[in-house]
Amino acid sequence: MNEQTPHTPSRRKVLRTTAAAGTGLGIGALGSVNAEAATGTAPATPPEAATTTVPRRLGATMAGVPFTGRSTVRVGLIGLGNRGNGMIGLYLALPWVRVVAVCDPVREKAERAAAKVVAAGQPAPAVYTKGEEDYENLCARSDIDFVHVATPWDSHFPIARAAMLAGKHVGVECPVAMRLEELWSLVDLSEQTRRHCMQLENCCYGRNEMRVLRMAHAGKFGTILHGAGAYNHDLRGLMFSPTYYEGPWRRLWHTRLKGDLYPNHGFGPVANYMDINRGDRAVSISSFGTPALGLAEYREEHMPAGDPSWKETYIGSDRTISLVQTAKGRVIRLEHDVSTPHPYSRINSLGGTRGVFEDYPARIYLEPDHKDDQWADFSAYAGEFDHWLWKEHANPPGGHGGMDYIMVYRLMQCMRLGLPPDFDVYDAATWTAPVPLSHASIKAKGAPQEIPDFTRGEWRKARSGVDSVKPA
Template sequence: MKKVNRRDFLKTAVGTAALASATGALSGCSTTQHTSSTSNKPSQQGKSVMGLVVDKMDVVRVGFIGVGQRGIGHVKHYCVLDGVEIKAICDTHQEVLDRAVDHVAEQGRPKPTAYTGSEHAYREMLARDDIDIVIISTPWAWHTPMCVETMESGKHAFVEVPAATSIEECWQLVDTAERTQKNCMMMENVNYGRDELMVLNMVRQGLFGDLVHGEAAYIHDLRWQMKEIDHKTGSWRTYWHTKKNGNLYPTHGLGPVSQYMNINRGDRFDYVTSVSSPALGRAAYAKREFDSEHERNSLNFVAGDMNTSIIKTVNGRSIMVQHDTTSPRPYTRHNLIQGTNGTFAGFPNCIAVETPPPAIKAIYEAQHEQALKAWHDGGEQGRKPYPPSFHGWDRDMEKWRKHYDHPLYTRMGEEAKRNGGHGGMDFLMNYRIIYCLRNGEPLDQDVYDAAAWSSIFPLSVASVDNRSNSQDVPDFTRGAWKTGQPLPIIS
């Protein structure tokens, strides 16, 4: 890695942060108007990073910014991955910083340098020249500024979701990645879930025919986070519900559907329209759970309990994206993909296809024969069994997994489950990051994915604010989506 002059970097970082602060990037309460028109596309400052491959790294030297609820999980994974050295960890909360540093040492690894003392202590870490990548797990308002400074310091940035909260920030990420030729990957862990990997494999093998529609969601009752006052996610995330009315968190469901549809690699988002329900649930929860004088009861919640956004792609497909972290209902990401030959839907998993593959068709036919025999043996009482068809959901996923489990999960699934992280998906994601860097392969997700998937947050807000009129999604790839190669089925 090119050696970075520490004094020059710190001087540049201060200037970068000043600019970001001026535009509201560092403030979760920013009221900056989010422009959505593609006419505001900035001039390219570097060259495309589509399919970016960097020099192979025998050892990947890692620094962490933020090791609270998400970050500590990443620290634990990098402690068990081969070819990794954990050099430094930064956090403003001494307790979680000590926990992470001690964990690394307890695994028999050299004790990493700790950075704390101010909200900009991470800059001292970025000024080092012995770190290759930085894992960023901080509150949303810090994601883009920290990514930009990481890339400017000569390091690759890996950031939790969403990567950006405004269209301006999306372009900052793209521009900086292209100018510095550094990776900026949003760590969308759900793309590495077993079911999502399996469906990607199904899509690549053409099981559903030509794709026409997808559905994605993050429906997860998180009202309890409002009780996290001084630390943890609720201490800062609660306030986003008082500032923005739209889909505040689109990427968990949208990431996998985007990869199914080859978004930014043969297709791209064209425009989005969005509508929100009334914002009632969080105020009701605060009234029930907190004293009347508590600060939570003084908040004006504006984010609708349910937001529904519809994305149209350039190739004409539609994607429904929903967000609800307020209502008392079961968790779902929908994970629905529909094509000319059938549909897969998640939560719970079910599938219906018009023309199943031969192996599955044989199973269906054998099951139908058994049902017919039982009907005859029973004296032909009741309704004659219908032959299997797409008019009913098949909820028995074991036979489908046998034929379509993703090779990565087949090979690494047990190890992923042992190491944990949302059932192993976090571990698989971190494993793939290190594998690609050590083997000189492009990452599974790039800065254009980070920008496009994250952009639905501010664009949905702009649409809701404008009577649900559609908002253009910028072409963050600057035309490279037309020749971008779909994500392959890796092993």
């Protein structure tokens, strides 16, 4: 069932009215702002933080808006590299989901994805491989309900925009966009088209993260005071690999931005613990960065003379540390480091007046359960506080410890049953805002940057999120 209705505004009207909202942000008409993004090319200059003036709402809020229920959810996947190709099997594992179309400018990748669909017993999907913008033809199909975007970061915004304008709900891999004005545009488009635009933040569905979330909501930590999240992951070898990524696009972002390029994995779970956009709000961010030395040193040790990477000048801080303040006075610490050697960690910490949890490794200390300043076994809380999704799917398939499957299962379940999504465009914009804002703060020697209220005041209202009730 296609959800396009007579009440859905036309593409022309959305473009016109969203451009009008853009002038209130000082960003000009939508088309001119995103002309280079629509080509799939990276910006020539770093995406600076724009003014955070809140434009008037051009459509009703999307907070708490349910999907239209359907017996079968029809999916189109755009971007079939490492991430996109790895996600196909998770959709195919759900009997009420059909993969209708796949898209990638590299034909071999699209054909490999299509073969997986056929091998799973579904009809052969339509294949779109005619250039960087063939995704528009996929989005224009009338038999797609949801579009999954797993492409290089600079193309996330134009593809999400095209999907919503074509009447599709869209989920985007992290980060959802790279510029503040693009985040506002996605919010406006979601509200006008009445289509959800979601950050596909798998870490929100990690078993530990969901257990901490339920414990926080049950009051086990007392009054929440602080949290921390990170993406500390040594990616030097992958970023210089000639085959892992399709070209050097990810490494090149380190020549353009000084700040946190990938805040979502750390920010999303902690934002859920604190009910950000559901009773509290992130209001400002102050960021600090180290010198950019790691990638250049790795290149010197591992890359031959004449390699194209020798033409690159890296400015991205090897480690970025940001402090986010919330409306209730709580503090969130974010870290990002993909350029130096260290074990993987998302930190994933939460503290309150009754105790603290820290991950990597998982450990907990709560009063009155624990004493003598000794960390306790976090697994002892599994029986009481594991989320129903993890109790129902104790050994989920797929990567990242099963969180990818849990995320896909829950999103597709919400679409099938006509439930609101666990998170929405406001969460996507908030969790991604540190990308441009941390860059601006570091350039300003740590000066605080305002995080916009993308909800336009709706954050004051309590509502459900990832800590969901199991459907009947």
